[in-house]
Amino acid sequence: MTVRPRTKRARHPHDDAPDTAADFRRIAELPDGEEKEELRQRVVRAWMPMAGRLARHFRNRGEALEDLEQVAALGLVKAVARYDPSRGCAFESFAVPTIVGEVKRHFRDHMWGLHVPRRVQELRNRVRSSQRELSLTQDGRSPSVRQIAEHSGMTEEDVLVGMEALESYSTLSLDAELPGADDGYSLVDTLGGPEPGFDQIVYREAVKPRLRMLPERERRILYMRFFCDMTQNRIAEQLGISQMHVSRLISRTCSQIHREVENDAPCPELPRQRDRRVRRRAVAHAH
Secondary structure: OOOOOOOOOOOOOOOOOOOOOOHHHHHOOOHHHHHHHHHHHHHHHHHHHHHHHHHHHHOOOOOHHHHHHHHHHHHHHHHHHHHHHHHHHHHHHHHHHHHHHHHHHHHHHHOOOOOHHHHHHHHHHHHHHHHHHHHOOOOOOOOHHHHHHHHHHHOOHHHHHHHHHHHHHOOOOOOOEOOOOOOOOOOHHHHHOOHHHHHHHHHHHHHHHHHHHHOOOHHHHHHHHHHHOOHHHHHHHHHHOOOOHHHHHHHHHHHHHHHHHOOOOOOOHHHHHHHHHHHHHHHHHHH
């Protein structure tokens, strides 16, 4: 008979967990008060090594280990306060997801420089993990999108979304110098400024239909004054009217157009065009 050597049983990650079952039963029996709070604090201190180990799983992700340990300790305090031994669940099974969830929530709420949906954050983490694992087997070469998708069980579209989120974890200052710029050229130098020409286009398009609806004489006066740069006296000579009359017509017409544009008054020609379209549709339906 072949005798197989005994394999050493894998050590549970929390084999050194303290036995606090009696303490939790006592906490459940005690009313709120100083004695209950002191017992809770004693249980928290007993389980702190486990919280520290869980926090160390998240190191090297852009957050100081001391801060992660504090967040994990906060999760442990919440777990001790919420744990109910009467449900038959071991405290460790209840505390681990509570502590890990608290740490992950810290990363989600305080570490991301941009607002990224939770699903995209999870895709980013899966892509990041797959990239690390694949780079160990490819001599440091960056894996392709297809390789990451096959390794992680994700679709290539989700991999691309996760890869885009890799750059959303922290923001870059606008004063940061661009790569290869020797003259201090930074991101802020690439931003555009207000373009006054755009406002001119908007004003011109707003005025056009109202100019077309002016009487022939007023339209001709404005054309000679603002497009031909003629003086009021010369306009008056060509039209056979006084210079004062020309001045009043220009002032009244410009004020009317300005008032209509500012109040966004509908142009008179627009209702007629709409009415014609309505009539054409009515005739078509009648036939």
